[in-house]
Amino acid sequence: MGHYIFSDEHEQLRKSVRRFVERELAPYADQWEAAGGFPDEVFRKLGAQGFLGLRYPEEYGGQGGDYYTAIVLAEELVGAKAGGVGTAVEVHTEMATPPILKFGTDDQKQRFLVPAIKGEKISALAITEPEAGSDVAAIRTMAVRDGDEYVLNGSKRFITNGCRADFAVVVTRTAKEEHWAGLTLFIVEKGTPGFTVAKKLEKVGLHSSDTAELVFEDCHVPAANLLGQENQGFYHIMWELQGERLIGAAGAVAAGQRALDLAIEYGTQRRQFGRSVAKFQANRHRLAEHATALEAARQMVYATAWRVQNGEYPVKEISMAKVFSTRVAFEAADFALQLHGGSGYMMESEIQRLWRDTRASRIAAGTDEIMLEVIAKELGL
Amino acid sequence: MKVAVLVKHVPDTETRIQVKPGDKKINEEGVTYIISPFDEFAMEEALLLRERLGDVQITAVALGPQKATEALRTCLALGADDAILVSDPAFEGADAYVTAKALAAALKGGNYDLILAGKQAVDDDAAYVGTAVAEFLDLPVINLVTKLEVNKAAGTAVAARDLDGYSQVIEVKLPAVFTAQKGLNNPRLPALMGIMKAKKKEIRTLNAQALGLAPNELGAEGAKVEVKEMFVPSKARKNKVLTGAPAETAPELVKLLAEEAKVL
Ligand SMILES: Cc1cc2nc3c(=O)[nH]c(=O)nc-3n(C[C@H](O)[C@H](O)[C@H](O)COP(=O)(O)OP(=O)(O)OC[C@H]3O[C@@H](n4cnc5c(N)ncnc54)[C@H](O)[C@@H]3O)c2cc1C
Numbered sequence: 001m002g003h004y005i006f007s008d009e010h011e012q013l014r015k016s017v018r019r020f021v022e023r024e025l026a027p028y029a030d031q032w033e034a035a036g037g038f039p040d041e042v043f044r045k046l047g048a049q050g051f052l053g054l055r056y057p058e059e060y061g062g063q064g065g066d067y068y069t070a071i072v073l074a075e076e077l078v079g080a081k082a083g084g085v086g087t088a089v090e091v092h093t094e095m096a097t098p099p100i101l102k103f104g105t106d107d108q109k110q111r112f113l114v115p116a117i118k119g120e121k122i123s124a125l126a127i128t129e130p131e132a133g134s135d136v137a138a139i140r141t142m143a144v145r146d147g148d149e150y151v152l153n154g155s156k157r158f159i160t161n162g163c164r165a166d167f168a169v170v171v172t173r174t175a176k177e178e179h180w181a182g183l184t185l186f187i188v189e190k191g192t193p194g195f196t197v198a199k200k201l202e203k204v205g206l207h208s209s210d211t212a213e214l215v216f217e218d219c220h221v222p223a224a225n226l227l228g229q230e231n232q233g234f235y236h237i238m239w240e241l242q243g244e245r246l247i248g249a250a251g252a253v254a255a256g257q258r259a260l261d262l263a264i265e266y267g268t269q270r271r272q273f274g275r276s277v278a279k280f281q282a283n284r285h286r287l288a289e290h291a292t293a294l295e296a297a298r299q300m301v302y303a304t305a306w307r308v309q310n311g312e313y314p315v316k317e318i319s320m321a322k323v324f325s326t327r328v329a330f331e332a333a334d335f336a337l338q339l340h341g342g343s344g345y346m347m348e349s350e351i352q353r354l355w356r357d358t359r360a361s362r363i364a365a366g367t368d369e370i371m372l373e374v375i376a377k378e379l380g381l
Numbered sequence: 382m383k384v385a386v387l388v389k390h391v392p393d394t395e396t397r398i399q400v401k402p403g404d405k406k407i408n409e410e411g412v413t414y415i416i417s418p419f420d421e422f423a424m425e426e427a428l429l430l431r432e433r434l435g436d437v438q439i440t441a442v443a444l445g446p447q448k449a450t451e452a453l454r455t456c457l458a459l460g461a462d463d464a465i466l467v468s469d470p471a472f473e474g475a476d477a478y479v480t481a482k483a484l485a486a487a488l489k490g491g492n493y494d495l496i497l498a499g500k501q502a503v504d505d506d507a508a509y510v511g512t513a514v515a516e517f518l519d520l521p522v523i524n525l526v527t528k529l530e531v532n533k534a535a536g537t538a539v540a541a542r543d544l545d546g547y548s549q550v551i552e553v554k555l556p557a558v559f560t561a562q563k564g565l566n567n568p569r570l571p572a573l574m575g576i577m578k579a580k581k582k583e584i585r586t587l588n589a590q591a592l593g594l595a596p597n598e599l600g601a602e603g604a605k606v607e608v609k610e611m612f613v614p615s616k617a618r619k620n621k622v623l624t625g626a627p628a629e630t631a632p633e634l635v636k637l638l639a640e641e642a643k644v645l
Contacts, residue, residue, distance in 0.1 A: 050574060063572060069573055
């Protein structure tokens, strides 16, 4: 029996996404990992199936679904067998486009959200800078008004989809003095003079997603591309980060579960000292521990998703779900690799990729430490 | 125009089929079901026809137990307008002949311009039902279709078939039956919005009585063929372990390799 947050229709959607993943994504995982990315065409195929707009309103080409549909997508994308695919898709659907729906003008929604839902335009979200990582309020990329344009100067790094994005939602500083209060979001289109991809970055994992360093040099952006309210960007992005973190947590649990399944499968079949290695008490108890931790994480994600679906904005619980899920997912992947022995350390194993990929989730979208900082603050500490 | 699509709910091709000793049907425990892949081509073609021609009413039809409504729900989610489940406990033991007869009875009077089916169902591979339905309804049938064009005004269809070493293009006056072959199209998957809309669409259930079929026309009694035996061919390795001193087991091993395994 499925979890109570999911209806029969969610399970049908799950089936549909799973078949898409089996047919269109998983067979190409190795190829895309080696190539360091997957074709733009995949976004269009996902869009044609309605998977890029599951919880977006029908008037923008979305499917009009609830929040749980986004959880279903995040979980099922793990079946692609390359974490980078899910990362790239989730950055598009759960990071870059939600602020356009929430804060955008109708014109912006027509120009960016509608084609993004179709998969015709790929998006990125650029917050992080060389000097502003965990400390988002330290952002230095300047946007200075010049008539009906803003002129952007600065750089961003670690930006997922950055190499190929048709547009990026960029967090800039519009008021020099103010720490939090001076940030503003802009939608910057590919090809805008002064906007360049400085570098494609090499990563430990998530090879199927591209990660870029972006540079803005006297980049003129029309004022019509200012997203949300001027100088309210910090609050806009803090809102955005909640969704990103909860979806990240959901994806992490699914990845951790896949690692555990692989561990049980390999560990049962691999025999040493006349027994399946998974059956040694030292190992089976650890598998049981990881299964328990993953189940707890899953329940935490679902319970928090229920609150989001019912209109709440539970910063504390989202941060808890994020730090706990990504941690137990990586720990499960780490033990799963251990149980594979040398085979797990070989590049041909599936577990090594999961191990490398799940590691990123403890850094991206807010590190473990930052999540604990947020929770501590919520506790009044 | 009215199009009927025949779909069968079959075990997932990935499932490991099991048969309990003595049974004449598969063990359904833990088996997941899908729409037979060739029927998916048929369903997709109906959707494409509607996209090309506009006013096309699509009815999905399945014969099977109550569980087969899942296949029909999927068709409704894909865009079928309504669905019919032909279901009756009396169909237990039916063969392809009985199935075709019952489906034909369900389709009769429906004024379908096209009846689309898969070329065969991937569970029993009888490759019989589409053709037999045409026969019962006295309609022409074109099998193994890889391309289909409908001329609404003329009331005709042109179908292409890829055969061994050559291709055929056939024109037929509608109404007619077509069975789909791989290559006809690339079936889409249900989208969330379709899944939600399908909730409100109707699935009519027709039992034997509603179809006007007599009990002796149904199930094992009406069947023309009878399954005598069903089993999963054994692939299990029969291991033999020789114990004893190497000096004794080695000659024994050589003998076994030569006489039993026949590899020497
Ligand atoms: C795969 C990947 C994809 C990414 N994609 C994007 C993207 O699409 N868009 C984007 O904008 N960014 C993206 N990032 C960047 C990511 O959000 C940052 O890396 C992350 O927020 C941490 O910032 P930093 O790397 O500058 O680390 P730092 O902030 O320099 O942190 C270094 C260490 O110090 C710790 N630390 C910092 N502050 C505190 C504190 N107050 N208390 C205790 N410890 C602290 C951190 O937890 C960390 O362990 C991505 C990162 C990765 C790895």
